[in-house]
Amino acid sequence: MSGRLDRAGKMTFFVRRVRASLVLGVVLVGLNACSRTIHIKDLLDRPQEYDGKTVEVEGTVTQSAGVLGTGAFEIDDGTGRIFVIARGQGVPRQGAKTKAQGRFESVFSFLGRTIAAIVQSP
Secondary structure, eight states, X not given: OHHHHHHHHHHHHHHHHHHHHHHHHHHHHHHHHHTTXXXXXXXXXXXXXXXXXXXXXXXXXXXXXXXXXXXEEEEEOSSOEEEEEESSSOOOOTTXXXXXXXXXXXXXXXXXXXXXXXXXXX
């Protein structure tokens, strides 16, 4: 009987290790998913690093205008503001909390200020 207990104990230990590994994996995947959102300040401080790349920002819409599914809105995440150009889709209303994903386009930098936008695909 003691052989069975040893075997059962080893099996329980193995199952616990597998569960712990799975939980750790899920947590790491979740943290990675959260890290995709970029602070607007980072985009504007280092535009050369992000220019032409797909980025995602999250914040509150401060201004918006759109006609027939095309328009633009400004989003503020607390670190800065950036315009999002929406092609083929509607724009969120002012005051809405939203995420925006698209290609970062640095228009120009002058005297320490960067003018840029995020361009969404239809």
